[in-house]
Amino acid sequence: MPAPALADEFAREVRDGLGRGGQKTLPCRYLYDALGSALFEAITCLPEYGLTRADARILRRHARAIAEELPPNVVVAELGSGSGAKTRPLLEALGRRQNVTYYPIDVSPAALARCTDELRAFGTVVPLESSYLDGLRQVAARHANGETLAVLFLGSTIGNFAPEAAVDFLWGIHECLRAGDFLLLGTDLVKPAEQLLAAYDDPTGVTAAFNLNLLARINRELDANFNLRQFAHLARYDPDTQRIEMHLRSLGRQTVRVRKAELAVEFEAGETIFTEACHKFQPAQVADMAWAAGFRTAASWTDCEWPFAETLLRAV
Ligand code: AVI
Numbered sequence: 001m002p003a004p005a006l007a008d009e010f011a012r013e014v015r016d017g018l019g020r021g022g023q024k025t026l027p028c029r030y031l032y033d034a035l036g037s038a039l040f041e042a043i044t045c046l047p048e049y050g051l052t053r054a055d056a057r058i059l060r061r062h063a064r065a066i067a068e069e070l071p072p073n074v075v076v077a078e079l080g081s082g083s084g085a086k087t088r089p090l091l092e093a094l095g096r097r098q099n100v101t102y103y104p105i106d107v108s109p110a111a112l113a114r115c116t117d118e119l120r121a122f123g124t125v126v127p128l129e130s131s132y133l134d135g136l137r138q139v140a141a142r143h144a145n146g147e148t149l150a151v152l153f154l155g156s157t158i159g160n161f162a163p164e165a166a167v168d169f170l171w172g173i174h175e176c177l178r179a180g181d182f183l184l185l186g187t188d189l190v191k192p193a194e195q196l197l198a199a200y201d202d203p204t205g206v207t208a209a210f211n212l213n214l215l216a217r218i219n220r221e222l223d224a225n226f227n228l229r230q231f232a233h234l235a236r237y238d239p240d241t242q243r244i245e246m247h248l249r250s251l252g253r254q255t256v257r258v259r260k261a262e263l264a265v266e267f268e269a270g271e272t273i274f275t276e277a278c279h280k281f282q283p284a285q286v287a288d289m290a291w292a293a294g295f296r297t298a299a300s301w302t303d304c305e306w307p308f309a310e311t312l313l314r315a316v
Pocket residue numbers: 043051155156157158159160200207276277278279
């Protein structure tokens with residue numbers, strides 16, 4: 001069970017998102033409890049969801065080239081490392097020339113334990129159980145003169161932020177860096193709508209389960225009575241905002257009670273809860289977003305099987 005303060009925050013955000021007039025919303029970070037994280041792992045194995053494989057392929061194929069862009073004495077920190085499997089080729093490439101210190105930052109102690117086991121052969125692993133920016137502040141506090149910090153933010157998690165929030169978040173990273181430090185940013189690129197829709201509404205229903213689990217989590221943690229069979233997963237692509245939107249659509253008129261949020265929510269038939277936005281980028285937009293947050297593009301690598309970019313940014 002989550003600590004009481006966290007449950008209070010969850011209750012408050014659920015009340016704010018479902019209790020308002022207009023479009024109902026829920027913050028996407030609550031998709032990732034233990035079951036949600038396991039379902040996300042399953043999503044990354046789906047044939048229709050090429051994003052994670054493209055990210056890993058670029059890091060595998062271009063590990064040496066990326067390492068060559070980084071100066072000696074580089075220290076690596078990764079935001080949301082998970083098991084660290086994707087990062088291994090880069091640490092191996094860096095480890096051939098120096099002893100690397102690697103700080104994986106993640107909220108999941110289980111993921112950090114796996115990551116430490118997986119990567120300790122390639123460097124000194126210092127796991128930090130923390131949110132992204134709090135963890136990065138801890139790394140910055142230990143960052144010695146003469147070292148260059150390279151932050152990895154892979155997997156196109158930046159695409160789950162609204163555009164302005166993405167720039168604010170990149171500024172938050174920038175504030176932890178010194179001029180000349182690096183950020184390696186993974187971004188999923190724009191591709192045909194049918195390909196994106198299949199990736200976010202797979203025929204096996206794994207993404208639907210991932211999305212519906214958010215209601216199940218509210219039932220479990222906030223004593224609610226969502227009937228999951230009365231909601232359906234919906235993914236749409238908006239070409240103007242270049243984003244996939246995930247929603248949960250009410251299949252009929254219904255009232256749901258969320259006791260720990262002191263809330264009764266009325267749903268019309270067909271009304272939706274907006275649960276996640278997944279923005280896709282043109283390469284020039286990645287450079288512009290980074291520029292607005294105090295970074296300049298040093299190099300970039302793309303995958304040709306599934307358009308995805310790994311962009312190395314230098315803090316100015
Ligand atoms: C974590 N994030 C980059 C995923 C994405 O593709 O935006 C989350 C996801 N949602 C549904 N499928 C995957």
